[in-house]
Amino acid sequence: MSEIEVKHLSKTFEQKGVHVDALKDINLTIGAGDIYGIIGMSGAGKSTLVRCLNFLERPTDGQVLIEGKDLGTLSEKELRKQRSDIAMIFQHFNLLMQKNVIDNICFHYRFRVLRKKRGESQSKRTVKDSRT
Numbered sequence: 001m002s003e004i005e006v007k008h009l010s011k012t013f014e015q016k017g018v019h020v021d022a023l024k025d026i027n028l029t030i031g032a033g034d035i036y037g038i039i040g041m042s043g044a045g046k047s048t049l050v051r052c053l054n055f056l057e058r059p060t061d062g063q064v065l066i067e068g069k070d071l072g073t074l075s076e077k078e079l080r081k082q083r084s085d086i087a088m089i090f091q092h093f094n095l096l097m098q099k100n101v102i103d104n105i106c107f108h109y110r111f112r113v114l115r116k117k118r119g120e121s122q123s124k125r126t127v128k129d130s131r132t
Contacts, residue, residue, distance in 0.1 A: 004030040004053070009062035011048055022048045026062070054086050055079050 006028040013020045022045045030036060038046045051057035053064055055071045064071045066082060074082060102124060 003032040003034070003067060004028070005063075005065040005068075006053070007063045007065070009049075009052060009064065010060050011045075011052055011057065012060045023052065023059070054083050056083075 006026055009023055009026040009028075010021065011023040013022055026049065038049060040046050048057060052059045055064065055074075058072075066086065069082070071079065071082065
């Protein structure tokens with residue numbers, strides 16, 4: 001089973017009666033441990049795609065499955081829980097410049113009220129996993 005699977009994902013915006021297809025029939029499969037970057041011209045839909053992948057933005061059509069679970073079928077509470085297990089860095093990711101990689105990742109876990117040691121060990125695992 002794929003870690004992330006996107007099936008026929010589309011997002012259309014309407015502005016002043018004009019329909020704009022930001023995403024159209026996107027299909028994508030990401031395996032466990034894979035790391036992807038999304039690049040493209042300004043206005044190409046990169047941020048819209050990322051926001052649809054974690055359902056911060058609801059797609060107009062299609063499915064996003066995380067470990068086989070269709071995000072479109074989840075309640076807002078279930079989505080919040082699912083998002084806590086999804087790591088994404090946005091275009092303006094606002095890392096703390098005075099912190100190193102581990103400290104920036106730890107900040108997230110500490111903010112979620114995890115004990116410091118657990119947050120540090122989880123952060124180190126995250127960095128280690130991203131290198132393999």
